[in-house]
Amino acid sequence: MSKYENGELVQNIEGGREINGFGGVILGVDGGATSTVCVCLPLFSDPASLPDPLPVLGRAVAGCSNHNSVGEAAARDTLEQVIDEALTKAGSTRDAVRAVCLAVSGVNHPKDQERVLTWIRKMFTGHVKMHVYNDAVAALASGTMGKLHGCVLISGTGSISYGFTQDGQEARAGGGGPVLGDWGSGYGIAAQALTAVLRAQDGRGPKTMLTDSILRALGLSSSDELIGWTYADPAWARIAALVPVVVSCAEAGDETANKILMEAVEELAVCVKTVVRRLHLCGEDRTSPFPVVLVGGVLEANNKWDIAKEIINRIRREYPGAYPIRPKVEPAIGAALLAWYLLAREPLEGNGCTRWQISSQESTV
Amino acid sequence: MSKYENGELVQNIEGGREINGFGGVILGVDGGATSTVCVCLPLFSDPASLPDPLPVLGRAVAGCSNHNSVGEAAARDTLEQVIDEALTKAGSTRDAVRAVCLAVSGVNHPKDQERVLTWIRKMFTGHVKMHVYNDAVAALASGTMGKLHGCVLISGTGSISYGFTQDGQEARAGGGGPVLGDWGSGYGIAAQALTAVLRAQDGRGPKTMLTDSILRALGLSSSDELIGWTYADPAWARIAALVPVVVSCAEAGDETANKILMEAVEELAVCVKTVVRRLHLCGEDRTSPFPVVLVGGVLEANNKWDIAKEIINRIRREYPGAYPIRPKVEPAIGAALLAWYLLAREPLEGNGCTRWQISSQESTV
Structure with a gap:
């Protein structure tokens, strides 16, 4: 014991x-x-x-x-x-x-x-x-x-939404990784920020606070060095680590950074709403309560620019029963x-677990 | 001789x-x-x-x-x-x-x-x-x-626009590679097509002809296998090789494929226009003639859906002096x-090339 x-x-x-x-x-x-x-x-x-x-x-x-x-x-x-x-x-x-x-x-x-x-x-x-x-x-x-019910939204280095119904149906949306449009992920947000710096430098895009902030964070002296930095090491997490820089710029009012975060919010909200719609997690009247578990560095609520809050707001416009859970x-x-x-x-079987029997009653969330 | x-x-x-x-x-x-x-x-x-x-x-x-x-x-x-x-x-x-x-x-x-x-x-x-x-x-x-004057647009596996003025100024736009927003490249077009298949599968996006066409081209039996296929080999050219499939679907009227190609056209036209604007290749009155050299598999004119032609049309709306060159x-x-x-x-120098002297007069294009 x-x-x-x-x-x-x-x-x-x-x-x-x-x-x-x-x-x-x-x-x-x-x-x-x-x-x-x-x-x-x-x-x-x-x-x-x-x-x-x-x-x-x-x-x-x-x-x-x-x-x-x-x-x-x-x-x-x-x-x-x-x-x-x-x-x-x-x-x-x-x-x-x-x-x-x-x-x-x-x-x-x-x-x-x-x-x-x-x-x-x-x-x-x-x-x-x-x-x-x-x-x-x-x-x-x-x-x-431990219970498989509701929807989870993860946005760390990668992003994905995954859902389960009480009767075991499941669905997922997103989670394709960097090549396949994971734009709400930490990687996606940071890659778009790096792209915005490149576009500002070569004249395709507007000037942005991201340029100085990202170059400072990476210890680079000019935007010309960004391409070399990006491909020097293919680890996805290394790119995703720039998300706090993007959030800081957005909080300081940078339009480009704000736009990138708003697009990430939209992408992630669409992932959750797609899973909810496919699994009917919201019930017939679209108002039934269901949990949306929020996980990953991008969704941490320690910033003024609260990405998770914006996402939940968007989801609740369509499915007011959605309630956020931040895992403990x-x-x-x-x-x-x-x-x-x-x-x-599991029903009690002669499977070596005969010493104990646990009710199959489901625990409440 | x-x-x-x-x-x-x-x-x-x-x-x-x-x-x-x-x-x-x-x-x-x-x-x-x-x-x-x-x-x-x-x-x-x-x-x-x-x-x-x-x-x-x-x-x-x-x-x-x-x-x-x-x-x-x-x-x-x-x-x-x-x-x-x-x-x-x-x-x-x-x-x-x-x-x-x-x-x-x-x-x-x-x-x-x-x-x-x-x-x-x-x-x-x-x-x-x-x-x-x-x-x-x-x-x-x-x-x-051999002469450095005008603008080149490349779209093969990657994409970039590069320009030179007669007096040696240069500028580039794009060319950031897959991570940095190279959306008009063969890789970018194909990655968006793969993403569209994933979005159609998980319900985020509309059904598209790309699903069957790409799965057939890759010898896969379901969209579930796409993520595994994508990351099994990181070679960019392997992804970019799917461009002809996207063009075929667009030619057959698929809206998603058409949208992807139109976005690529827009991205590539912006690359060229940015270089032209920065280098004043169009002259003071914006109508001076300048060459736009078109290179790369994406810009080959062997399709009904002619990406290069669409790009040139967009460029000429702003800079009517742009004339396309397809290299021989x-x-x-x-x-x-x-x-x-x-x-x-080069001026004649004591550099070991004293046997010959070539006029520095520039050749005409």
Whole structure:
């Protein structure tokens, strides 16, 4: 049994093998465009009352595991490494794992899912329940504490909107990455800002505050150096890191920067509205409440120019039932809770999990 | 002396070392986004009357030499290899070279120019006149037969507009590559088409003929596979190769494809008009004639949907003196003619070229 003092976990007993009277641990992996996080949680007994704070037995961080970005071998190695490290930190082993949910960016097709499943099957025995999703699903679950319902909007380096209905239908919009029109993403915003600097320099576009601000941020002496800087390193996150500069310029009244952010708002709102429309998340009368989980650096509300607020306003004009959720836990925990949630819903089978039975009643968001 | 029979070069004597009574050869290199071409020409005596056809002593082709795309080492090796191969084919040697013009994509800044110059200086003695430009300059010279005047518009895998005045001022617009808003390029057109397929699939955009046409062209069975296909290989030219599919769909009346092409026309016309305005190529009354050299697969006039014609129409609405030139020689020959042209304009110096003197009078286009 884990022991808490003043709400803090002070002791794990046997790495999750005897927590809350249930054996084993669950793993959640969030593989984003820049890093991969794995958390190891104990199995919980009661779906309606999760401990607060959640007892994270182990947590590990590694590099990017998007196979589109780093290649298959590197992605597989990163996933294996981060899982083993989280288990070690939890004082646990692969044998103790009951369920794992990998939510990895770059998983866009059943073939991608199957590929990641193949990698992970080699790590665990057949008794482990394995789920592979796009990383957007972990983000949604981090807002709904494991339940797949509603819509998530992510805008970090990349952007995507993903939604699920109570009865398991799903839909996504966006998430095509830099080549395929991800204009509301951090990458998209920053690339448009860099383009605006180039256009201002060569005379195609108006002068903009972005020029001085971006050159200063990058330590460059002239716009001529921008093309060289851009292609010197193809990492998407390096471009996306310029978003705060764009927001600052917009807050200072720069028209070009404002226009770029407004276009990003429009793109992202369209992504969410498309998912809502396709899944009828708003109900027949278009006013039913549904959560919109907001995740990613672009949607953080620490700026005067609040991109997330503008997006929600646009969505609510069409679907007034949309209510924003800013997750209190990280996406990797969302993935772990989802793994647990899916395990808890399963009918009791002779699948090695016979020691425990959890109600399939759904937890409320 | 070269010998011609029925207009065909049948014999070079001593690899250019004794042609038209002048010693040595000139090299022109066109380093585009997909391949690098080097040609070796003899020195010509009379700037006003170039032989027709031009006596190409040697020609070699190699891969991409854009350091932004393939890295510095590979770019340098490619340039060295293609130059030596052209000289060998011409039966000539590095010692016979009097001038070389390298026009290479990715040269966007004096630093880029200096880097390429450093590579090439190691190949030749100090007597060789060396010039490094963006590859757009070779394209311009291929339309003007070596003279730097007017404007060139290139749209192949990438796009750029470049212009020169008679007195040596220059300006460029566009040419930022895929990340920096090169929307009129083959890459830009194709990336927007792929994006349109994704938007049609996830419900953000209208259905389009592009979906079936692109999936068929790529041998994919569903739009779900597009993201994986896109990032499986980062080569820009692979994306750009889809332009003919977009043109076919536009010709068949697809609105989305038509819109993409019209936006490309607008982007490219703006590039040219910006250069014309900055250099006052149109004269005081905005009606002076100036050439617009059109180069690249996107601007080829073999389609019903004639992108180049639409662009020229837009330019002429503002600058009626703009007249299109479709080069009769390839850009590498343009680069060689430019090397020759710059050499011919030089005042006679004690620079090892004392055997010959060419009038600095400019040739007419």
